[in-house]
Amino acid sequence: MLKIENLSATVGEGEGVKTILHGLTLSVPTGEVHAIMGPNGAGKSTLSYVLTGREGYTVTGGTATLNGLDLLSLDPEARAAKGIFLSFQYPVEIPGVPVMTFVRTAMNAQRKARGEAEISAPDFIRKSREIAKVLSLDPEMLKRPVNVGFSGGEKKRLEIYQMMMLEPRFMVLDETDSGLDIDALRTVAEGVNALRAPDRGMLVITHYQRLLDYIKPDKVHVLAKGRIIKTGGPELAHRLEAEGYDGVLAEAV
Amino acid sequence: MSTALRDILRNPTVAELELVARYAGLKVDARRERLFEAFALTGLPGRRDENWRWSDFKSAVTALDAPKTPPAHDPLARGGVATLRFSPSGFAAPSALPAGVRLVTREDVQAMGGAEDVPLGALAAALSGTVQVEVSAEAPVHLHMVFQGPGAIHAARIAFLLRPGTELHVSESHLGGAAFSAALIEFTLQAGARLNRTIYQRGGAGEVQAITALIEQDAGAESVQTVLAFGAKVSRIETRLVHRETGSKATLNAAYLAGKGFHADITTHVRHGAPACTTRQQTKGAVLDGGRGVFRGKFLVPRTSGQQTDASMQHNALLLEEGAEVFAKPELEILADDVQCAHGNTSGALDGTQLFYLRQRGIPLVQARAMLTEAHIAQALEGAGEHEDALRTEASRWLAP
Ligand SMILES: Nc1ncnc2c1ncn2[C@@H]1O[C@H](COP(=O)(O)OP(=O)(O)O)[C@@H](O)[C@H]1O
Ligand SMILES: [Mg+2]
Numbered sequence: 001m002l003k004i005e006n007l008s009a010t011v012g013e014g015e016g017v018k019t020i021l022h023g024l025t026l027s028v029p030t031g032e033v034h035a036i037m038g039p040n041g042a043g044k045s046t047l048s049y050v051l052t053g054r055e056g057y058t059v060t061g062g063t064a065t066l067n068g069l070d071l072l073s074l075d076p077e078a079r080a081a082k083g084i085f086l087s088f089q090y091p092v093e094i095p096g097v098p099v100m101t102f103v104r105t106a107m108n109a110q111r112k113a114r115g116e117a118e119i120s121a122p123d124f125i126r127k128s129r130e131i132a133k134v135l136s137l138d139p140e141m142l143k144r145p146v147n148v149g150f151s152g153g154e155k156k157r158l159e160i161y162q163m164m165m166l167e168p169r170f171m172v173l174d175e176t177d178s179g180l181d182i183d184a185l186r187t188v189a190e191g192v193n194a195l196r197a198p199d200r201g202m203l204v205i206t207h208y209q210r211l212l213d214y215i216k217p218d219k220v221h222v223l224a225k226g227r228i229i230k231t232g233g234p235e236l237a238h239r240l241e242a243e244g245y246d247g248v249l250a251e252a253v
Numbered sequence: 254m255s256t257a258l259r260d261i262l263r264n265p266t267v268a269e270l271e272l273v274a275r276y277a278g279l280k281v282d283a284r285r286e287r288l289f290e291a292f293a294l295t296g297l298p299g300r301r302d303e304n305w306r307w308s309d310f311k312s313a314v315t316a317l318d319a320p321k322t323p324p325a326h327d328p329l330a331r332g333g334v335a336t337l338r339f340s341p342s343g344f345a346a347p348s349a350l351p352a353g354v355r356l357v358t359r360e361d362v363q364a365m366g367g368a369e370d371v372p373l374g375a376l377a378a379a380l381s382g383t384v385q386v387e388v389s390a391e392a393p394v395h396l397h398m399v400f401q402g403p404g405a406i407h408a409a410r411i412a413f414l415l416r417p418g419t420e421l422h423v424s425e426s427h428l429g430g431a432a433f434s435a436a437l438i439e440f441t442l443q444a445g446a447r448l449n450r451t452i453y454q455r456g457g458a459g460e461v462q463a464i465t466a467l468i469e470q471d472a473g474a475e476s477v478q479t480v481l482a483f484g485a486k487v488s489r490i491e492t493r494l495v496h497r498e499t500g501s502k503a504t505l506n507a508a509y510l511a512g513k514g515f516h517a518d519i520t521t522h523v524r525h526g527a528p529a530c531t532t533r534q535q536t537k538g539a540v541l542d543g544g545r546g547v548f549r550g551k552f553l554v555p556r557t558s559g560q561q562t563d564a565s566m567q568h569n570a571l572l573l574e575e576g577a578e579v580f581a582k583p584e585l586e587i588l589a590d591d592v593q594c595a596h597g598n599t600s601g602a603l604d605g606t607q608l609f610y611l612r613q614r615g616i617p618l619v620q621a622r623a624m625l626t627e628a629h630i631a632q633a634l635e636g637a638g639e640h641e642d643a644l645r646t647e648a649s650r651w652l653a654p
Contacts, residue, residue, distance in 0.1 A: 054609050080615035092610040096628025105624065106614035113615065145628075162614065 341404025353390020
């Protein structure tokens with residue numbers, strides 16, 4: 001279970017400090033998929049960064065735990081080893097580091113942190129091949145430097161590839177649908193759905209309802225102005241799609 | 254000390270006096286005298302000399318006694334490749350050299366052009382004999398050179414002559430062992446000759462090293478140089494290259510990694526003394542707290558002889574920790590109008606967004622830094638061919654011990 005209680009966070013320093021999360025409370029029980037929707041600038045990406053420990057974000061109050069473990073006191077790499085994975089809204093280019101090297105290093109670092117044995121090269125390659133196939137990724141692409149020269153859609157598919165390789169306990173997908181055409185969206189959703197499991201949780205951040213036709217959420221939350229203002233079932237996403245955020249926002253005030 | 258020398262070396266340091274004493278003990282030779290005076294004009298160069306202001310040999314070379322540095326290992330050593338060994342106690346070459354290689358050891362001093370421009374090269378020449386190597390083989394020749402051994406002062410000079418159309422692959426390991434070492438390495442590439450030079454430099458924290466190369470290239474000659482430098486108390490790898498006939502090409506790449514207490518200086522000077530010559534230069538550095546990197550690069554493109562020059566210079570340094578220092582001076586002096594010259598110079602910290610991306614995937618900070626730094630310098634090592642892997646291994650061991 002991912003449990004966020006009364007979480008507040010700021011960005012910036014000195015004069016430029018700005019509070020983005022204002023006492024956000026949210027729980028995603030293990031085995032469930034929840035969606036977060038909200039207008040631009042609501043604080044959705046900020047929430048994903050605060051959960052994963054990105055520098056530049058300061059937690060000023062509240063807690064976040066994964067299966068009872070305090071996430072906020074850990075380094076980003078320790079949080080990753082405990083099973084939290086972020087599919088970035090804007091995946092980062094890493095020139096000079098091939099995808100396979102990167103993912104294998106990450107996988108073995110996580111395993112080491114958990115006291116597990118490294119994956120063997122043949123096992124790694126076999127697994128990589130299978131997953132690349134599911135996601136219709138060209139195996140040649142996996143030899144190229146991470147995200148360098150990849151199209152927007154390829155970058156998003158590569159995020160899902162990494163997620164499937166690393167098999168995290170809890171996944172945060174930040175606008176994975178942006179930049180994807182309908183075929184790519186379907187492929188990506190297939191990959192994500194393959195990871196749904198009773199021992200995994202998922203938080204799907206999206207701006208549009210469209211993605212939720214493919215990744216069916218158990219619950220939908222509306223995030224606005226740094227807190228969750230409404231929670232409902234999948235029908236809430238449809239309502240937002242039809243009416244826009246204004247109605248829901250007005251109700252909440 | 255002769256009065257002429259005394260005049261030149263006003264207020265000599267203890268080390269300079271020792272160098273004079275060593276010179277005075279050598280056989281009298283007019284060329285030696287000229288070269289030593291060329292050195293003495295500057296003395297040990299330092300802060301006051303514009304070309305040396307960030308690499309202060311004058312203060313760094315203190316007492317000339319042998320430091321107790323454990324012997325460094327040689328990553329470029331390979332079985333089956335003829336190895337020339339230079340140490341403070343002398344020079345040794347295998348009795349069997351590759352076909353088409355003629356080696357002569359000379360006790361007397363050979364003349365050297367532009368000695369005033371390279372005071373430590375002139376010093377090396379004044380204090381040592383010369384090893385001359387002539388390459389006239391049809392097939393590519395591979396040679397390895399090791400500069401290492403205990404002692405106070407280590408001076409060495411070797412001059413290569415590459416006959417037209419020949420190809421030499423030479424690797425050099427400058428491993429230290431002496432308090433102060435000065436090496437002068439000269440290459441003359443006749444028409445169409447090819448040189449691939451790989452340099453691994455790693456001195457002790459108490460040692461001072463100057464490695465000076467003079468390269469002259471005739472029509473259509475081509476050289477590729479790759480340096481991996483870890484520095485020393487103070488080290489400088491200086492390359493002065495002249496394109497003296499049309500269509501000559503040079504690639505001058507270097508990577509430096511300077512840890513706490515280490516200083517690595519990469520200096521180059523390229524003269525486009527003939528039309529339609531090409532220079533590609535790429536220097537990548539990474540420095541830790543208490544370390545210092547220096548890059549000085551100059552392209553000189555004269556008005557008439559330098560037409561159709563194609564030259565580019567890049568220096569990119571990573572300051573891996575607070576307290577790391579990098580000094581850089583890229584300099585383009587272009588007097589010709591029909592040229593393509595580009596340069597870039599950056600220094601800064603690792604990209605925080607990239608670091609976070611790696612850490613989010615579970616890669617610990619130290620390892621993430623090492624991966625990004627290795628990727629940063631990797632391009633500069635690509636020209637090392639058969640030695641690329643060995644250099645990368647050394648770099649990654651340094652980055653993530
Ligand atoms: N590093 C930052 N510095 C300053 N402002 C930031 C920073 N990151 C986010 N913000 C601001 O915080 C607010 C929320 O941003 P974000 O979390 O990216 O929103 P969302 O993902 O919901 O569109 C926006 O107003 C944005 O401009
Ligand atoms: Mg966002």
